[in-house]
Amino acid sequence: MSEKKKEFSKEFSELVTQYSGLLYRYAFWLTGKNESAQDVVQETFLRAWQSFGSLKKKESAKSWLITILRHENARRFAKKQLQRVDLEVENLEGVNTEEDNRAEAFWLRHAIDHMSDTYSEPLVLQVLCGFTCNEIADILNITPEAVMTRLYRARKQLREQLSSKRSQPTNRGMS
Amino acid sequence: MNCEKFMLTHSSEPLEINEEAKQHLKNCHHCTQFVADLQTINNHLTSTLEVPVPDDLAETMKKVSNGRE
Numbered sequence: 267m268s269e270k271k272k273e274f275s276k277e278f279s280e281l282v283t284q285y286s287g288l289l290y291r292y293a294f295w296l297t298g299k300n301e302s303a304q305d306v307v308q309e310t311f312l313r314a315w316q317s318f319g320s321l322k323k324k325e326s327a328k329s330w331l332i333t334i335l336r337h338e339n340a341r342r343f344a345k346k347q348l349q350r351v352d353l354e355v356e357n358l359e360g361v362n363t364e365e366d367n368r369a370e371a372f373w374l375r376h377a378i379d380h381m382s383d384t385y386s387e388p389l390v391l392q393v394l395c396g397f398t399c400n401e402i403a404d405i406l407n408i409t410p411e412a413v414m415t416r417l418y419r420a421r422k423q424l425r426e427q428l429s430s431k432r433s434q435p436t437n438r439g440m441s
Numbered sequence: 442m443n444c445e446k447f448m449l450t451h452s453s454e455p456l457e458i459n460e461e462a463k464q465h466l467k468n469c470h471h472c473t474q475f476v477a478d479l480q481t482i483n484n485h486l487t488s489t490l491e492v493p494v495p496d497d498l499a500e501t502m503k504k505v506s507n508g509r510e
């Protein structure tokens with residue numbers, strides 16, 4: 267293997283180390299299943315490897331990979347783009363240890379799953395991936411102003427549902 | 442800054458509260474509650490989305506990528 271190719275391979279390997287976890291979590295959010303998420307991540311890295319030479323700036327690697335992953339997921343589920351299934355319950359085990367937090371985490375996952383993708387996807391890209399409004403705008407191919415509006419509406423929906431949930435009586439303590 | 446602008450700005454960039462926004466918060470109970478609620482939501486969102494990653498994921502991905510060279 268030539269030195270140049272070795273260097274190329276090393277850089278890609280570093281990319282895999284750095285972003286495989288993030289890509290997996292994003293893919294898991296999209297697919298709701300461990301195996302599907304791993305498949306999508308695998309396809310993403312294969313596609314990324316084929317066009318690694320086109321990545322001009324390393325700083326753009328994260329959004330570049332996320333964009334590839336979105337395309338791979340759309341291709342994989344051509345007629346069910348971004349449609350998610352119910353979360354595998356066992357995968358939330360250990361995420362939170364407190365009962366209240368777990369209950370709210372389950373509730374939140376349910377609320378996001380039932381939110382329009384228009385609003386949930388920018389939210390996940392921001393919270394999970396740490397993208398700015400401008401980066402999300404590039405990934406989703408919309409304006410930064412549209413991203414701001416969607417993030418506002420997404421959080422507004424969740425806040426309203428949170429308020430509604432908190433005002434409901436619970437069965438705690440009842441036999 | 443009014444409440445509408447504060448909420449729009451804070452919802453889109455919740456980690457950044459500029460001076461103008463801080464001044465608004467000092468005098469607005471409604472937006473203070475809004476910030477607290479969003480903080481709760483963001484904390485839960487983070488823990489909900491950060492599912493455990495398979496231990497061998499990165500190594501598996503490297504092997505698969507190398508195999509296609």
